Amino acid sequence: MRRRIITALAWASPVVTLALVVGMVVSQPGGHVAVTIVGSAAPIAFAITGAVIASRRPGNGIGWLLCMFAPTIPVEEVLHHFLAQGTAPGRALTWGVWATSWVWAVMLAGLLVYLPLTFPHGRIRGRAAAVVAVSAGAGVATVAVTNALWPAEPTDGWVNPIGVHGHDALFDVLTKAGSLVVGLAVVATVAMLVRRFRRSRGDGRQQLKWLISGVGFAVAGAIGNGVLYETGNPELGHLVVGSGLLWLPIALGVGIMRHRLYDIDRIISRTVAYALVTATVVGVYLLAITVLTTLTSPVTANSPLAIAAATLLAASAFQPVRQRIQAAVDRRFNRGRYDAAQAVEAYRARLRNQLELEAITGDLISTANSTLQPRAAAVWVAAPGGST
Numbered sequence: 001m002r003r004r005i006i007t008a009l010a011w012a013s014p015v016v017t018l019a020l021v022v023g024m025v026v027s028q029p030g031g032h033v034a035v036t037i038v039g040s041a042a043p044i045a046f047a048i049t050g051a052v053i054a055s056r057r058p059g060n061g062i063g064w065l066l067c068m069f070a071p072t073i074p075v076e077e078v079l080h081h082f083l084a085q086g087t088a089p090g091r092a093l094t095w096g097v098w099a100t101s102w103v104w105a106v107m108l109a110g111l112l113v114y115l116p117l118t119f120p121h122g123r124i125r126g127r128a129a130a131v132v133a134v135s136a137g138a139g140v141a142t143v144a145v146t147n148a149l150w151p152a153e154p155t156d157g158w159v160n161p162i163g164v165h166g167h168d169a170l171f172d173v174l175t176k177a178g179s180l181v182v183g184l185a186v187v188a189t190v191a192m193l194v195r196r197f198r199r200s201r202g203d204g205r206q207q208l209k210w211l212i213s214g215v216g217f218a219v220a221g222a223i224g225n226g227v228l229y230e231t232g233n234p235e236l237g238h239l240v241v242g243s244g245l246l247w248l249p250i251a252l253g254v255g256i257m258r259h260r261l262y263d264i265d266r267i268i269s270r271t272v273a274y275a276l277v278t279a280t281v282v283g284v285y286l287l288a289i290t291v292l293t294t295l296t297s298p299v300t301a302n303s304p305l306a307i308a309a310a311t312l313l314a315a316s317a318f319q320p321v322r323q324r325i326q327a328a329v330d331r332r333f334n335r336g337r338y339d340a341a342q343a344v345e346a347y348r349a350r351l352r353n354q355l356e357l358e359a360i361t362g363d364l365i366s367t368a369n370s371t372l373q374p375r376a377a378a379v380w381v382a383a384p385g386g387s388t
Contacts, residue, residue, distance in 0.1 A: 010054035013067035017047035020074035024081075038242035042249075046070035049249035053122075053256055060122030062115055062256065066249060069107045076100045083158055097158050102147040109140035112186050116193050116215075120207045120256045132188045139181030146171045146178070207255040213267070214251025217244045273326045280321050288313045 021040045050066025057063065079096045113136040117129045124130050150171045151163025197208045221244020228237035254260060288309065 006058045007055045010051040010058075010063065010067060013070055014044065014047040014051050017043050017070045017074065020071055020078060024074040024077045038239055038246065040074075042242050042245045043070045043073040045246055045249040046073075049253040052253060056257070057122070060120075060256065061118060062120075062122045062252065065110050065115060066252070069111065072100070072103060072107055076104070094158060094161055098148070098161055101160070102144040105140050105143045105147060109136050109182055109185075113182070113189050115252075116189050116211065119211050119252075122256075129192065132185050132192070136182055136185035136189075139178040139185060142174050142178030143182065146174045150175075203258065203261060206261045207258070210251040210255030210261070214248040214255075217247040217251075220244055273322070276325045277318070277322045280325070281318055284313060284317050284321075285311065 021043060025036060025040060046066050047070035050063050050068075050070060053060055053063030054067055055063075075096070079093060079100060082093060083097065114133065117133055118124055124133050149160075149162060149164045150168070151160050151165050193208070193212075197205065197212070200208055221241040224244070225237035225241035228234070228240060
């Protein structure tokens with residue numbers, strides 16, 4: 001019975017989140033399709049990942065954190081959309097907006113501090129981690145309480161229902177102090193995570209790689225969103241930040257449940273390689289088009305020949321550049337695959353000059369053991385008469 005209740009509570013998050021996402025999409029028609037899809041997928045991914053972890057490992061607090069975090073994204077979007085449309089803030093809408101004014105601080109601290117400190121088991125381990133967690137909790141509690149009581153200027157007709165007037169200076173000091181404490185806790189968490197990674201081995205190291213990759217994509221998406229917003233491309237920025245955020249719950253789920261754990265090396269190597277290849281090919285194209293346009297400008301003003309030549313040059317450079325960069329990246333990020341490829345190539349070279357059957361089979365088994373690491377290996381050779 002207890003197991004069924006836990007499972008029902010865990011999977012209530014995806015159901016509620018999906019309903020809220022549908023409400024978010026319906027209340028904001030006419031948006032960019034790709035942005036809508038990615039923006040809708042991120043909270044659903046958080047909810048499903050949280051439900052899987054919480055239902056299968058109820059003692060892991062990360063699953064419950066993701067279950068609670070997932071609905072906050074569409075809830076805030078829906079509430080603020082209704083306010084922006086001029087909807088009269090009734091009791092439910094008023095208290096809903098009030099809750100979102102401070103819940104974000106709790107969720108953000110949970111993702112930035114609690115999650116890295118407790119990953120992958122969902123429990124605080126060690127005195128230093130406990131001190132950082134308590135400090136972050138005190139800081140975020142200060143920020144949340146001050147935001148809940150701060151009587152800010154009315155926004156779209158909404159007024160804080162429990163705002164305390166006459167203490168703005170005190171609230172400002174408390175908010176800054178709490179934010180500083182949380183910021184220091186985040187820095188300490190990052191330092192502890194780096195130390196854990198350097199000391200980790202085997203499965204534990206692979207799990208931390210998944211976590212770091214998820215956080216890395218999320219941070220890169222946030223930075224890309226800021227850059228694109230400042231350059232006048234807010235929709236593309238939303239697409240970038242949504243895509244980066246979407247990878248985080250996937251990485252957390254794989255890292256905690258340990259499903260296809262060792263695929264992270266291949267993912268990292270491919271991501272880094274194609275990012276470098278893209279940057280290199282784009283650089284070659286821009287350099288070529290600049291030089292060729294300058295050379296052909298006396299002949300033609302628009303330089304269509306230069307554009308075509310630059311495109312062909314960039315296209316022809318793609319494959320050799322990709323191979324060289326992929327090999328270099330594999331040596332650094334996917335060493336196991338690189339070493340296996342080198343062993344196979346060395347075996348092929350020896351096979352050209354090897355004539356003795358016994359030596360060939362022994363070398364084959366040795367290569368298989370070094371690359372695939374099987375529990376057992378054997379070679380069957382067909383005899384001239386047809387038997388083995």
